[in-house]
Amino acid sequence: MKADDSGIRWGVEQRLEFIEFRLFWEGALNRADITRYFGVSVPQASNDLSRYQELAPNNIEYDRSDKRYLASKRFKPIFLKPDADRYLNQLRSISDGVLPAQQTWLSNTPEFESMPLPRRRVDPAILRALLATIREKRSIQIHYQSLTRADAMWRWITPHALGSDGFRWHVRAFCHEERIFKDFLLPRFLDLKGDAEPGAPAEADHIWAEHIDVVLIPHPDLTKGQRRVVALDFGMTGESIKVPVRLALLYYFLKRLNLDGDAERRPSKEQHIVLGNKADVRAAMKRSQEQTPLAA
Amino acid sequence: MKADDSGIRWGVEQRLEFIEFRLFWEGALNRADITRYFGVSVPQASNDLSRYQELAPNNIEYDRSDKRYLASKRFKPIFLKPDADRYLNQLRSISDGVLPAQQTWLSNTPEFESMPLPRRRVDPAILRALLATIREKRSIQIHYQSLTRADAMWRWITPHALGSDGFRWHVRAFCHEERIFKDFLLPRFLDLKGDAEPGAPAEADHIWAEHIDVVLIPHPDLTKGQRRVVALDFGMTGESIKVPVRLALLYYFLKRLNLDGDAERRPSKEQHIVLGNKADVRAAMKRSQEQTPLAA
DNA sequence: GGGTGTCAATATAGTTTCTATACGTACTTT
DNA sequence: AAAGTACGTATAGAAACTATATTGACACCC
Structure with missing residues (x-):
């Protein structure tokens, strides 16, 4: 018996899945596609294709004039559950320059573009060190460039x-100087050094741990039909949806959805949703900003 | 000679890369990690580990008491170029529910969360049909729920x-009825049918093809030090950055960065950047909205 | 309309990779 | 001291893969 559940080796299974992926999303593939991506020999690719044909005879057929394998009319994937959001997520990653197109299974995509957003990249060495510090529950000294002070300064934090x-x-961390938990944006880390006992346990960060259910509803000025569309857009059941949000992320959430001001005042054409539990959310927002320093 | 450049088979190379990935980002790994992820036998995993040790003796060492392989102090990756943004991108995909954590190489991550945004998922069958239509340069009839009309209606489009x-x-498509190019949000597609000659060639969509260089600069109200930080945040050289944006995406771009109104009027604490070439951008924005229907 | 190039199928022999199994070691826990 | 766990090694045999060569179908091009 193989260690694998399917009885097929991992490499083979990957290639079969690759074949199916291409057939589903791109409608066709070549023997050469397989040899190029996996570095196998031509006969092996042939072998994989005939193997796939055996396993899913109704999914694939060879077009002699096109010299390519095509997905059949009633294609039924057996190796993967097609996921549109995952496909689109890959497109975004490629567009954002965070994933080389060659490393994905996509090749014959339409023209696409995700809205460009210039951002400084994060230094892998810094992220690595932070991850290690969190894992080991230690504290570390960081050279951090905040917006409030002109010059970057060194300070001790305990990230969690x-x-x-x-x-x-950003990294959520206890700042030893101010003795509160804060967000430190990763792109603003200039350097790291040292290693010491933690300044506070992760459990002490209540703002991070606590969630509030933010209720979103369609903008009241919308017509009945429009409200239904907006409800669908946001996956609402009835005409509202409850979104659990950490207090530590609530500020960003409200800002992103333009719910930090008076959303009802904004024209419904631009602002599709408003808060359903404004008082609760405002109270939570206030709580998230009122941190008292921990006693030393 | 192998088909692979490295002389190692794809499956083996993947496992070696996996070992290195875990060592870099998580600092340690097990034989069991390999057997679990790749479904190989225990001796094979042992073999892979000793192979990695041979190839990179300074990167890995076995901790007998911990019963795990640890990354050495001066670890130098040889199989992968560590990319923090890619690591973080994976975290986001997991957090957004678009990628199962099991399918990534991450296992021992810290607590993390990306701001939740409720969105209706896209139907894979619909995306698949649209991709095929674009590939074959055809037109298709769609049952689309727009915000402006109460009920969904059928219409022909030529997507590109x-x-x-x-x-x-969204899909960028020529609407046969209005005879202009428009954006159709994928989550609002209810159904598709039919297949016909295209209504217009992709080249006719000038709004899609044309780019404008949007110039971003730090908010003038910021102090000198703050401007420097913002410049760093956005990867500016000097104190400005040129971002090429398709006219078809310009509206979203300005809205996202809160540059659609008078950005200078907003408090610099919230609004870090403003436009450096406002007149050009406004003109381009106007152009992008003034589409004249194509003659029939 | 026949030469040429391309892509796929098939076959064979030899090599590499991997599994299953078994046994031994070092260290930790009870 | 005994049990448990994770790693290492060795062996035989199975599976996967390569290299090479031959054949066939089709498109393209003077």
Whole structure:
């Protein structure tokens, strides 16, 4: 018996999945596609294709004039569950320059582009050191460039988690100087050094641990039909959706969705949703900003 | 000679890269990690580890008491170029629910969370049909729910590209009815049918093809030190950066960066950047909205 | 309309990789 | 001291893969 559940080796399974992926999303593939991506010999690629044909005879057929294998009319994937959001996520990664197209299984895509957003890249050595510090529950001294002070300064922090506002990642950490938990944007780390006992345990970061259910509803000025569309856009059941948000991410969440001000005042054409539990959210927002320094 | 450049088979190379990945980002790994992920036998995993040790003796050492292989102090990756943004991108994909954690090479991550954004998922069958239509340069009839009309309606479009505002993907297509190119949000597609000659060639979509260089500069109200930080955040050289943006994505770009109104009027604490070439951008924006229907 | 190039199928022999199994070692835990 | 765990090594045999060569179908091009 093989260690693998399927009885097929990992490499083979990957190639069969690759064949199916190409057939599903691009409608066709070549023997050469397989040899190029996996570096196998031509006969081996032939072998994989006939193997796939045996396993899924209704999925694939060879077009002699096109000299390519085509997906049949009633194609039914057996190796993968097609996921459009995953496909699109790959497109975005390529467009953002974070994933080389060659390393994906995509080759024959249409023209595409994700809205460009210039951002400084994060230094891998710095992220690596932060991850190690979090893992080992230690503290570290960082050379950090904050927006409030002109010059970067050295300070001790005890990091415990990573958070993102959708664009940029920050590390959630206890600042030894101010004795509170704060967000430190990864691109603003200039250097790191040292290693010491932690300044506070991760559990002490209540703002990070606590969640609030933000209720979103369609903008009241929208017509009934429009409200239905917006409800669908956001996956609402009925005409509202509850989104659990960490207090530590609530500021970013409200800002991103333009819910930090009076969303109802903005024209419904631009602002599709408003808060359903404004008072609760405002209260939570206030709580998230009122941190009292830990006693030393 | 092998087909592979490295002389090592694809499967083996993947495992060696896996070992290195774990050592770099997580600092340690097990024989069991390899057998679990790749489904190879225990001796094979041992073999891979000793092979890696041979190839990179200074990178790895076995900790007998920990019963794990640890990355050495002066670890130097030889199989992969570590990329922090790629690592973080994987975290985001996991957090967004678009990538199962098991399918990544990550296992021992810190706590993390990317800001949640509720969105309707895209139907893979619909995306697949659209991709095929674009590939074959055909037109298709779509059942589309727009925001402006209460009920979804059927209409013919000729799609030619995919675009994203950073959150949602749309297809860029020629609308046969209005005879102009428009964006159709993928989550709003309800159904598809038919197949016909195209209504217009992709080249006719000038708004898609044309780019404008948007110049971003730090908010003038910021102090000198703050401007420097913002410049770093956005990867500016000097104190400005030129971002080439398709006219078809310009609206989303300005809206996302809060540059659609008078950015200078907003408090610099919230609004870090403003436009450096406002007049050009406004003109381009106007152009992107003034589409005249194609003659029939 | 026949030469030429391309891509796929098939066959054979030899090599590499991998599995299954078994046994031994070092260290930790109870 | 005994049990448990993770790693290492060795062996035989199975599976996967390569290199090479031959054949066939089709498109393209003077």
